[in-house]
Structures are given as structure tokens and as C-alpha cells.
Amino acid sequence: MTRRFRGESHHKVDAKGRVSIPASFRRVLEAGDPEWTDGLNPNLVIVYGDHRRHYLECYTMEAIEEVDAQIAALPRGSMERKMLQRLFHGQSFPTNVDETGRLVLPAKLRQKIGLEGEAFFIAAGDTFQIWKPETYEEEELAKTEEWLDELPEDFDPLIYLDKARGEG
Template identity: 25%
Template sequence: MTSFLSTFVNKVDRKGRVSVPAPFRAALSDAAYQGIIAYPSLKDPAIDAFGRAMLEDLNQRRLDKTMSDGEFEQALLGSDNMIDTIMAMAHEMPFDGEGRIMLPTALAESANITDRAAFVGRGTRFQIWAPDTFEQHQQDSVAALRARLRETGDGT
């Protein structure tokens, strides 16, 4: 299964093109569709993205009845009753010859992305953030996790 790790910050040019990090493109290199599927995150001030293979695999499992509609939505999105909304908001973005995508204005605006974009690995998917927003989010998340670990005594 495809795995996206780490964080990369790349420049967005005046035309809205941004280079997808080489490790992320490599994770998608075996796919028939050379590009990504992306939509505005419903949870974070970011863009959620993944390869078409993930969507096709989950959809095929649903069609084969090896998972229920609820399990399909849970596996793809983390909660029920969102698939139709997300599919309506999704954009297919093929890679150009240099590994860039054209970031649609609506997607960029949904995440407040202007001249730089942070690509953040999330395992089977990734997110695209405005770098400053992600940095603050990450600092807040680490601080909350450290506080919880101190409270529970589980920190090492």
C-alpha cells in the first residue's frame, strides 16, 4: 500500500503550479493515473489528497460487497455520510512533465495557500497546507500530546 511520510515545503508559482515532492510522486509511480485526487479538508484548514488507486481500491471493495457503505466511508474519510460531498468537491490533478500539479484556485483559497505549500504525509494520504498554518498546528499538536503524556505517565 502507498505510504506518504514527512513534510516538504515547495514554492507555488504565479500560474498556481507546485511540485509534488519526489518521494510522494515515487509512492504513486506505479499508478495508471499519474497525478493526485484532492479536495478541501473538512477537518483541517488544508487540502486532503491521495492517489487514484486508493479511491479505486476502496470503491472496488465496496462494489464487491466486501465492505459496507459505512465501512467504505469510514476507511476513506474517517467518518460516515461524507462521501458524496467530498466527491463533488474533489479535483483530479495530473502531474506535468516536471512533477508539478496545477493547484486550482478554489483549493488553494480553501487552505489559504499563496506562494508556498507544505506537503504533509499522513500515511495512506497526504495533506497540503499553508506552511505557517501547518507549523502552528504542528506546534499545538505536539504541545497537547506532550501534556497528555505527562498526565498519563506514558511518555518516554
Template identity: 35%
Template sequence: MNGPELGGARDRKPGDGRVCRWGRGALPAAFRPADLDHCRRGAWRLSMTRFLGTHVNRLDRKGRVSVPAPFRAELTRAESDELIFVPSHREACIEAYTSRAFDDLVEKLENFDEFSEEREDFAATLYADAHPMRPDSEGRIMMPEALIAHAGLQESVAFIGMGKKFQIWDPEAARQRNSQARARVGEKGLTLPGRGPARPEGGA
């Protein structure tokens, strides 16, 4: 990506009602060019998805499965009808992102040198096995055989909400993984990190 863009012509003046493309909020009248990065970093709060809960659905013989109704409702709220499915490179599961969340993920590739081995490896991991899909009129998606095999899916699949993304697991594997995750959090006494210092008004 080439950096923040604003709706409408680029030669319009700050504070003229344009919106940041990362969210729906109008830019304030006192908007300054220095606030572009703040717009980009903060707009996710206006448009981020919140996939919550665990839902188990049936995978039919054709590889079709219904995306849980709460997840479809979240796609509607986020004004997105496309999901990007990729095999997890850490777990025996499938990860699903909205197009916007996937774009945010792959944008981090720009932190690597264009021809570095690390960038090539990450690009292969993210792009080569990615499958964009849209639920049909009944909310179903057709899971590719490669993804089904990667996650070891059988007749039932578990959709696990992970906030801005969700995962698809074999139900028993998901139960074991979630149990282990809770145990690790308890053993290590983990807590969520606090937010950074508030951005002062009028600050750069």
C-alpha cells in the same frame, strides 16, 4: 466495488499463478476461495504508499506547484501517476490520495444504505470537490482556485506526509497544527493500537 477479482480468466483454478488485484503477490498453490477476503485485506501491505516528511515548495502565480521529489518517487514505486485532491472536511488543508487509496476510501460508502442521508453527505464530501490530477513532466500540478482558497495558500505551501496520503497546508498553519497534534498525543498518553491476533495457518 464488487469484491476481490483475480488477474486472468475467472474459470482458472486456484494456485495457477494469478495475483490479487490489491497487490503483486502471487496466490499460493493451496489458495482457497475462503481466502479471498484475506487477500483483499492483506494486499495493501504490498502496494500501500508511504508519504513521509514535510516539504515546502513555492506556489507560482498560475497556481502551479511541484510535488516533492520523494512523493513523486513514491508514486513511481506504487505504479500510480494520478493523484486525487480533495478539500479536508476537518482542517484548512488539502488532502491528496493515490487513485488506489481513494478507491479504498470511497468503497466504505457501501456500508451505508444506498439512499441514506449519511451516504449522500459523504458522497458529496468525497466526490463533488475532488480533483484528479497528474504531475506534468517537471513534477508540477495546477492547483484549482477553490482548493487554494480552502487552504488559504499563499506563495509557499507545505506538503505533509501522512502515510497513505499527504496534505497540503499553509506552512505556518501546518507548523501550528503539528505542534498541537504532538501536544495532544503527549497529554493523552496515546499509543498505537496493537495488531489483532495472527491469522492461524490453515484457518478460515
């Protein structure tokens, strides 16, 4: 089983767009890069997507190869395949972690999400996301809190796992 990203953290972004990646995230990137060995820097792909996406999604090499295989399985010439190729191949940035455990985010990506002095990292299973902290709080955190507020006090979200297995 592939290692998963877990946790969240805030990190400073310098004027050149360099930002440290949480150490635990670096271990997952290493495990998810078939070409990585000690002494090398792990590769990853940052998908920035269209105008509606207000964050950067970082994929391990194994995770993006899984997405690529699913796209390639779609009928050649289909609108779905064309659009997914544009979103995941065209609107992405292959990169690697530098020797000091940092990502260098190009100005284009920082401008797209309004990233300046600080970045918020949050795990999303086989990917992790980089947000401008204020945007995350306004958009995603608010959605989660609203969803939870609609549920009974004694609600246990683990019930959804039973539904995923066809139980309950």
C-alpha cells in the same frame, strides 16, 4: 503492501498555482496509480472537503478507490453515504502530476486554504496533505505538541500499536 508517503517539506507556489511535489511522493503516486507506466504522469485525487478542512488531502488512485468502495458499501440513500459522497466525490479535484513533477492547484483550492507563496507538504500514510505553512503550525503542530506535553517524559508512542493489535 502499498507504498506509504513519508516526510515533510516546503515548496514554492508560483502565481499560476504550480508547486513541485517531493520526489519521494511522486514515486508513491506512480506506484498507487494502476494506469501509470514510464512516460506517463501519475494521477491523483485532491480532496478539499468542507469549510472545516484547512488543507488539501491528496490520494493515490488506489487509496481513493478504497474510499470509494467503502462509500459504495453503505446503504444507498443513507445520510452517511450522501454526506461521504459529497465530501469525497463532490468536493474533490482529479488531476495528475505534470511533466516537471508539479501539481497545478486551481485558484479555488488555493483560496480555500489561503495558499500563496509557499506550501507545506506532510505525509499521512496513504495520503499526503498540503497546508499553508502558518496554518499547519497554528493548528496541527500545536495539537501534536499539546498532546505530547500531556504524556510522561518516558512515554513511547509505539505502545499504541500494541493496542491496535488488541494487546496491552
